[in-house]
Amino acid sequence: MxxxxxxxxxxxxxxxxxxxxxxxxxxxxxxxxxxxxxxxxxxxxxxxxxxxxxxxxxxxxxxxxxxxxxxxxxxxxxxxxxxxxxxxxxxxxxxxxxxxxxxxxxxxxxxxxxxxxxxxxxxxxxxxxxxxxxxxxxxxxxxxxxxxxxxxxxxxxxxxxxxxxxxxxxxxxxxxxxxxxxxxxxxxxxxxxxxxxxxxxxxxxxxxxxxxxxxxxxxxxxxxxxxxxxxxxxxxxxxxxxxxxxFHLESYDPNVEEDAMLAAVRKILPSGDLTRIPLTMVLEEGVSDLEKEMLFDFPLHSVSGDSLNYMLRSRFPRFLCKGKTIDVRPVEKPFFEKGDVVIVNDNCRHYGGEVQIVMKPMENDGQRNLVGHIVAEELFILDELKGNDLFSLEVK
Missing domain, CATH: 3.20.20.70 (Aldolase class I)
Structure with missing residues (x-):
């Protein structure tokens, strides 16, 4: 790509x-x-x-x-x-x-x-x-x-x-x-x-x-x-x-010293030009500053290639979450729907901070905070994302 x-x-x-x-x-x-x-x-x-x-x-x-x-x-x-x-x-x-x-x-x-x-x-x-x-x-x-x-x-x-x-x-x-x-x-x-x-x-x-x-x-x-x-x-x-x-990874300057997440990403991704799909989302009310950091502070997410069923998983944000707390925020609806964007909370600490985009109805078991949803006109784009594809998230 x-x-x-x-x-x-x-x-x-x-x-x-x-x-x-x-x-x-x-x-x-x-x-x-x-x-x-x-x-x-x-x-x-x-x-x-x-x-x-x-x-x-x-x-x-x-x-x-x-x-x-x-x-x-x-x-x-x-x-x-x-x-x-x-x-x-x-x-x-x-x-x-x-x-x-x-x-x-x-x-x-x-x-x-x-x-x-x-x-x-x-x-x-x-x-x-x-x-x-x-x-x-x-x-x-x-x-x-x-x-x-x-x-x-x-x-x-x-x-x-x-x-x-x-x-x-x-x-x-x-x-x-x-x-x-x-x-x-x-x-x-x-x-x-x-x-x-x-x-x-x-x-x-x-x-x-x-x-x-x-x-x-x-x-x-x-x-x-x-x-x-x-x-x-x-x-x-x-x-x-x-x-x-x-996107050129070497051109990314987070204006901070090289952190663990960026260092890990540099090892995983090839150097040179990269292709990412920017996805537009509507943000839920009450999303924490830390959750916004997981979503938006790093310029790309990578689709995990081994879980392409109920969700698209981005593991990179877990590096940012080490030693930090993702407070549980109640989600009223019993099921997540296609396009919902969620972040794993402290009810499942091992995966805490992982960003996930729901691909088909999935039971809300309390382990994920709802942070927003992909806009309707872009839902069909999700169907094209496969393992190791890169994407970014931005607010409508």
Whole structure:
């Protein structure tokens, strides 16, 4: 999980001016975005007009460090005079990646992949058979990347489990997914304004939470905003989330001398860049200062790999708790529920201070203090956390 997910956006030039496009690209580039998805066949005009338009478009995009990914179909191929063994027209336009809305489904797919123009070929993630055949026929797998669809109409997205399965099957290739801006009045290629996510779970939640989930999946290489234009506040939120997710342990300065907990963590975790999933929680009333220290003072928690059943366990805070008392605070409800955040109290002193996130109903036996709960829109992210994954906690 240490390699950073790549950030991208989408543009629909038949609906946008080059001035607005440049402004958006500049703003996004300053926040770490490096890929621009666009539809080549949606721009009207003669072959020469389309070539000239996209020359201007890609010149702007390249100026701001963007790789341009152009969506094409067979009709557009024919109109532009392109062939599997001749992509020179797309090279002239400045296109870096061709997303095949529909491949050839024969030996030409391998020829396409091995094109002399150095253009990456992007297949839809459901085209695993096409990719396999292309490689079997001599196509260079290093020239292949993949991308999921986006879905403008509510409830048309594929099941999250199916998306995850496709990602696993395509683990040898870069995989891109679409997230959706929540800004009102955004657009895609069609006159529908309900967002453009790959999975339905993302349609109505903050864009930075969508990004957080994609990173937690550990099978997504590129996160692309499907609709345009995301707001500046959303781009800021994504940049801030990236800074929270990707963490360098050596850069952590607790402003105190090295303590036992930090020393132990340095022995357990590898050096270099780490990836953590920031989880947002609502804090219960009456939480003690010591309990807050267990939750928030150290910048990461690690999921214990041997107890992934009723809870996610973070053992690191137990180092902070040595020699200290975790007073028992009564919890009225008889069962803890998924998303409840608890800390083991002195009724079970050996585990005192351990932070646990409940994954399924669990009897309240008096050994745990309820300190809060994960916000509802992030509960599904918990399902992606596995043994040794890192996370942090922050208050909503």
């Amino acid at each position: 240490s390699q950073k997910i790549r950030l991208g956006l989408s543009l629909y030039p038949e609906q946008e001016s080059l001035e607005d496009i440049e402004s958006y690209l500049k703003m996004a580039s300053e926040r770490g975005f490096t890929k621009a998805f666009t539809s080549l066949f949606s721009v009207q005009g003669t072959k020469e007009e389309i070539i000239n338009y996209f020359k201007n478009f890609t010149t702007i995009a390249h100026r701001y460090g963007f790789e341009v990914d152009g969506d094409v179909n067979s009709a557009f191929f024919e109109m532009m005079g392109a062939k599997a063994d001749d992509l020179s027209v797309f090279k002239e336009m400045g296109i870096d990646v061709l997303r095949m809305d529909a491949p050839f489904y024969d030996e030409r797919d391998a020829i396409l992949v091995n094109n002399n123009e150095g253009i990456m070929i992007e297949f839809n993630t459901y085209m695993k058979g096409v990719i396999d055949n292309a490689v079997a026929n001599g196509g260079n797998p290093k020239n292949i990347c993949t991308c999921h669809n986006f879905y403008p109409q509510r409830y048309t997205c594929p099941a999250l489990e199916d998306v995850k399965e496709e990602n696993l099957q395509l683990a040898d290739y870069p995989v891109a997914m679409f997230m959706s801006s929540q800004e009102k009045g955004t657009h895609g290629p069609w006159p529908v304004s309900d967002g453009l996510p790959t999975v339905e779970e993302h349609r109505n939640i903050p864009i930075e939470t969508q990004l957080k989930h994609m990173v937690a999946l550990k099978s997504v290489d590129e996160a692309l905003i499907g609709n345009a234009f995301a707001s500046e506040a959303e781009l800021d939120a994504i940049q801030n989330m990236m800074n929270k997710i990707y």
